[in-house]
Amino acid sequence: MRISTHRRALGALGIAVTVASLAACSSSAGTAGGATASAAGGSKTYTWWDPYPQHDASSSWAKRVQSCGDAAGVTVQRTAYDTTALTNQALLAAQEGTAPDVILLDNPAVSTLADTGMLTTTDEFGLDTSKIDPNLLAAGQMNGKTYGIPIGANTLALYYNKTILDAAGIDPTSIKDWDSLTAALQKVKAAGHKGITFAGIGTEEGSFQFLPWFWGAGAKLTQLDSPEATSALQLWTDWVKQGLAPNSVIQNSQNTTWEEFLTGDFAFGENGTWQVDAAKKAKFPTGVITIPAKTGGAAPAPTGGEFIEMPVQKDTKRYATTKKIVDCMTSTDGMVQTATTFAYYIPPTADGQQALLAKDSSLQPWVDAVKAAKGRTSDNLGTKYPKISEQLWTAVQNALSGSATPADALKAAQQKAAAATK
Amino acid sequence: MESLTTTVGTTRRTAGATRTGAPAVRPDRRPAASTRWAAFAFIAPLIAYLLVFYAYPLYRNIDLSLHDYTPRAFVQGNAAWVGLKNYTDIVASTTFSKAALNTAAFVLISIVFQYAIGLALAVFFRTSFRLNGVLRGMFLVPWLLPLIVSGSSWAWMLNSDNGIVNSVLRTFGVTPINWLTSPHWVLWSVIIANIWLGIPFNLVILYSGLQNIPGELYEAAALDGANGRQQFRRITFPLLRPVSAVTILLGLIYTLKVVDIIWIMTKGGPGDASTTFATWSYREAFGTGQPDFSPAAAVGNLLIVIALVFGFVYLHLQRRQES
Numbered sequence: 001m002r003i004s005t006h007r008r009a010l011g012a013l014g015i016a017v018t019v020a021s022l023a024a025c026s027s028s029a030g031t032a033g034g035a036t037a038s039a040a041g042g043s044k045t046y047t048w049w050d051p052y053p054q055h056d057a058s059s060s061w062a063k064r065v066q067s068c069g070d071a072a073g074v075t076v077q078r079t080a081y082d083t084t085a086l087t088n089q090a091l092l093a094a095q096e097g098t099a100p101d102v103i104l105l106d107n108p109a110v111s112t113l114a115d116t117g118m119l120t121t122t123d124e125f126g127l128d129t130s131k132i133d134p135n136l137l138a139a140g141q142m143n144g145k146t147y148g149i150p151i152g153a154n155t156l157a158l159y160y161n162k163t164i165l166d167a168a169g170i171d172p173t174s175i176k177d178w179d180s181l182t183a184a185l186q187k188v189k190a191a192g193h194k195g196i197t198f199a200g201i202g203t204e205e206g207s208f209q210f211l212p213w214f215w216g217a218g219a220k221l222t223q224l225d226s227p228e229a230t231s232a233l234q235l236w237t238d239w240v241k242q243g244l245a246p247n248s249v250i251q252n253s254q255n256t257t258w259e260e261f262l263t264g265d266f267a268f269g270e271n272g273t274w275q276v277d278a279a280k281k282a283k284f285p286t287g288v289i290t291i292p293a294k295t296g297g298a299a300p301a302p303t304g305g306e307f308i309e310m311p312v313q314k315d316t317k318r319y320a321t322t323k324k325i326v327d328c329m330t331s332t333d334g335m336v337q338t339a340t341t342f343a344y345y346i347p348p349t350a351d352g353q354q355a356l357l358a359k360d361s362s363l364q365p366w367v368d369a370v371k372a373a374k375g376r377t378s379d380n381l382g383t384k385y386p387k388i389s390e391q392l393w394t395a396v397q398n399a400l401s402g403s404a405t406p407a408d409a410l411k412a413a414q415q416k417a418a419a420a421t422k
Numbered sequence: 423m424e425s426l427t428t429t430v431g432t433t434r435r436t437a438g439a440t441r442t443g444a445p446a447v448r449p450d451r452r453p454a455a456s457t458r459w460a461a462f463a464f465i466a467p468l469i470a471y472l473l474v475f476y477a478y479p480l481y482r483n484i485d486l487s488l489h490d491y492t493p494r495a496f497v498q499g500n501a502a503w504v505g506l507k508n509y510t511d512i513v514a515s516t517t518f519s520k521a522a523l524n525t526a527a528f529v530l531i532s533i534v535f536q537y538a539i540g541l542a543l544a545v546f547f548r549t550s551f552r553l554n555g556v557l558r559g560m561f562l563v564p565w566l567l568p569l570i571v572s573g574s575s576w577a578w579m580l581n582s583d584n585g586i587v588n589s590v591l592r593t594f595g596v597t598p599i600n601w602l603t604s605p606h607w608v609l610w611s612v613i614i615a616n617i618w619l620g621i622p623f624n625l626v627i628l629y630s631g632l633q634n635i636p637g638e639l640y641e642a643a644a645l646d647g648a649n650g651r652q653q654f655r656r657i658t659f660p661l662l663r664p665v666s667a668v669t670i671l672l673g674l675i676y677t678l679k680v681v682d683i684i685w686i687m688t689k690g691g692p693g694d695a696s697t698t699f700a701t702w703s704y705r706e707a708f709g710t711g712q713p714d715f716s717p718a719a720a721v722g723n724l725l726i727v728i729a730l731v732f733g734f735v736y737l738h739l740q741r742r743q744e745s
Contacts, residue, residue: 088713094497112712116497202691204711247582250603250692260584383493386711394693401692403605409693412516 044074047100053080064341072324094118099311101322107139110307111382114147120310122146125323136348139375140307142382148307149330152338152345154273155301155373156212162285164193164267172289177296178235185244188267195244196268197260199252200400206393208302209270212291216299221381221388225414233406237399250400273366277343288365300374346370387420486719508720517694517702525698528613529677535617537670540624548632565622573686576615602688605695612684612696624669631665671736675729699725
């Protein structure tokens with residue numbers, strides 16, 4: 001008798017567990033995620049995703065985000081993902097109808113997400129983008145519509161080690177084109193130092209670092225195997241072959257490259273605006289020059305940086321508050337605050353740039369570089385860019401590692417890119 | 423919605439199968455309805471678990487591979503049906519043959535060395551000596567370390583310019599090797615790291631297998647004048663065969679699926695030089711700026727099929743051994 005009662009009880013428990021788990025499954029499809037769950041109750045919590053996992057909850061960036069929530073009278077719940085993971089998470093959330101209220105999105109990913117229809121336009125939100133530098137806004141524009149606003153921009157330049165250049169008798173201002181740069185590298189090597197380090201890793205970072213040379217030769221992303229493109233890849237390959245750049249550049253990320261430069265052995269390191277503060281703290285004096293184009297002048301470097309995006313919500317009443325948060329991030333004062341919080345992020349408006357320069361005039365070369373920079377998805381590439389970029393970094397890897405000549409590597413890349421973007 | 427109906431349909435079928443199986447256990451009388459319900463309630467959590475965590479993901483993976491899921495289609499749920507096009511595309515891709523060769527080399531070489539070294543260590547640790555337990559414990563360290571740590575450490579040790587391995591080579595006057603950046607060496611580098619990772623698993627399983635071989639056999643063999651090598655060949659190896667088969671099969675399946683160590687060390691590069699099916703699938707889905715879920719799922723399904731083939735081979739061998 002006791003046993004059968006037990007059995008019945010256990011059986012009931014089994015049913016209960018099953019029902020509960022099924023209920024959990026069905027509800028996860030409909031209402032998981034902060035945004036939708038809180039939408040119905042007119043909650044005061046707004047969700048925010050960004051690609052800065054290095055800034056934790058106690059960081060000044062987290063406080064900056066929260067201050068914009070405070071200004072709008074709501075709590076901002078911030079979640080940080082790695083850049084690539086953020087795109088995937090956003091797609092998944094959009095599919096489930098649980099997109100966050102705000103996403104800070106790496107600029108080349110904007111066109112991919114905009115194309116899915118998950119982002120609102122700045123017109124729908126009544127946001128004014130007329131003051132934003134057109135070269136920076138371009139990454140967010142598709143078919144005449146603008147998706148989001150850049151909250152700041154960064155780009156690449158060449159940091160140099162002043163001690164090494166002085167010892168080798170090189171004047172950094174004399175570096176005007178590829179020939180003078182290569183000559184400087186040879187001089188540095190002859191003096192017993194290492195020449196230059198950059199990131200040739202097989203990810204988007206590899207393409208990002210190669211683009212100033214690619215564009216600086218006059219090449220276009222629509223034709224990866226042009227003679228101009230080949231000359232750019234030949235330049236990098238020759239540097240590695242001649243020992244002017246270390247072999248490890250093939251697997252270097254931008255962080256690793258920076259660590260190499262900080263060892264003090266390298267004369268030059270290609271890196272971005274975000275290292276300005278770190279460069280000041282280096283054990284040796286540093287300086288910055290713009291990356292030279294093949295025949296002289298500054299090469300167009302790719303723009304880096306995030307756009308603030310407002311994903312489509314079921315409850316459109318949320319937009320009014322979201323707009324307040326966006327306004328707080330994109331006002332001139334807000335952009336300058338973001339710029340200094342991130343040390344450094346160049347504001348995308350003339351007013352913002354002036355205000356930042358008034359605080360720190362040494363950022364002038366970076367402001368110039370950002371103004372001359374070019375969006376990776378511009379030239380109407382949009383969603384085709386990620387496909388082309390994948391082939392570009394593969395070609396860089398193949399050429400630098402000696403699997404193929406630069407010409408052959410780029411030829412294969414062009415064939416694959418053309419097939420993938422048909 | 424589509425998935426829900428499928429789930430329900432499968433539940434009914436599986437439940438039916440259970441019911442028809444039940445009378446065989448108690449052929450004498452029909453179980454009371456309440457008992458049958460209780461029986462179903464007991465099995466239901468398991469069935470629900472299997473459906474939610476095994477059947478649905480598998481179904482979804484096949485579904486992904488038969489449609490063209492661009493990011494837009496993924497969000498809007500209107501992916502075009504393309505049949506087997508993703509499969510023909512991956513087979514026609516230049517990466518395919520490279521990935522196939524790399525996968526075969528990666529799996530076979532890893533397994534052979536993991537097993538051989540694991541077995542040698544297991545036999546070594548069979549004899550009791552001082553510090554046996556401590557040393558054996560230390561061999562488990564690779565297993566306990568998070569892969570991100572061991573992968574990064576290997577990448578750092580094998581760095582062309584600053585790695586400890588090359589600096590040792592230089593000390594002995596050997597030309598340094600571009601372990602992770604030369605297309606000729608990179609596959610070896612990830613294989614070496616993977617062998618190191620797999621030894622503890624082989625050691626643990628084979629060691630416990632050895633515990634089940636009765637000591638008297640060795641005593642008898644010793645009395646008959648068998649030396650160590652003969653004891654290994656005539657006793658240890660044959661009696662360990664069932665355990666070896668399981669170890670190798672599990673090793674095969676684990677190794678086929680390895681993504682992390684390769685991804686952390688080389689991202690499958692330079693170019694495609696260390697790309698296996700598993701890393702290829704991962705790269706298509708998560709490694710670029712634009713996720714390509716459909717080809718990624720196709721490559722993933724291909725891997726599942728390969729693993730299944732090995733599974734069936736194992737079952738076949740086992741059945742033959744039993745009969």
